[in-house]
Amino acid sequence: MGVVHEIKEAVRGMKSLLVGLKITGREFVRPEVTVHYPRKVVENEHLVTFRGHIELVGAKNDPATPRCITCLMCQSVCPSGCIKIVKQPPPKKDPAKEAAAPPKAYASGLEPKTSAKPPAKEKPVKTPKGFILDYNLCSLCGLCVQACPVDSLRFSTDIYLADYSKKSFVFDLMARLKAQAAEAAAAAPTPEKAQPEKGQEEE
Numbered sequence: 189m190g191v192v193h194e195i196k197e198a199v200r201g202m203k204s205l206l207v208g209l210k211i212t213g214r215e216f217v218r219p220e221v222t223v224h225y226p227r228k229v230v231e232n233e234h235l236v237t238f239r240g241h242i243e244l245v246g247a248k249n250d251p252a253t254p255r256c257i258t259c260l261m262c263q264s265v266c267p268s269g270c271i272k273i274v275k276q277p278p279p280k281k282d283p284a285k286e287a288a289a290p291p292k293a294y295a296s297g298l299e300p301k302t303s304a305k306p307p308a309k310e311k312p313v314k315t316p317k318g319f320i321l322d323y324n325l326c327s328l329c330g331l332c333v334q335a336c337p338v339d340s341l342r343f344s345t346d347i348y349l350a351d352y353s354k355k356s357f358v359f360d361l362m363a364r365l366k367a368q369a370a371e372a373a374a375a376a377p378t379p380e381k382a383q384p385e386k387g388q389e390e391e
């Protein structure tokens with residue numbers, strides 16, 4: 189009885205060992221899904237799946253200017269109060285244009301006393317004057333990105349930020365966008381850079 193029990197225990201132990209080795213072997217050959225930070229960092233192509241702090245997206249024809257139309261949706265929807273947008277001041281009134289304007293009766297729809305048309309109103313600038321993000325408060329919830337009606341916000345790929353001061357995490361996103369646009373313009377190939385060298389032409 190004693191020997192049979194010992195054999196049964198040995199078989200059970202062997203079975204358990206084999207199950208454990210099978211799991212270890214499977215995990216050993218499976219592709220890595222995490223990185224051993226700080227020895228390794230996430231490759232650029234995979235950064236899109238991470239959430240860095242939010243950043244502004246530039247307009248197609250002017251990458252240094254955000255698509256933002258200052259609707260303030262992101263600021264209102266943010267549960268942590270991280271976003272502070274400064275609107276552009278209203279356009280200044282031109283006294284010369286005002287003097288040339290027809291009487292108020294024209295504007296109110298009554299018969300004009302003069303054939304002069306009212307001066308065209310200056311359109312208010314929709315681009316914000318300032319766009320500040322306090323990343324210390326941000327929970328990366330993404331509500332601001334979802335709320336933006338013109339896709340002017342996205343998550344950046346800055347995922348390795350570290351500093352001793354909280355001030356370092358208050359970002360001027362307008363300045364950041366300008367710097368990014370200047371960097372991209374400097375890196376873009378110019379006609380001179382794109383021209384093949386003399387030796388290459390002859391080959």
Ligand code: SF4
Pocket residue numbers: 242265266267268269270271325326327328329330331332333
């Ligand atoms: S991701 Fe969330 S917490 Fe962060 S700024 Fe946007 S709305 Fe606020």
Ligand code: SF4
Pocket residue numbers: 255256257258259260261262263273335336337338339340341
């Ligand atoms: S929601 Fe979009 S368009 Fe509106 S203020 Fe924010 S970034 Fe600008």
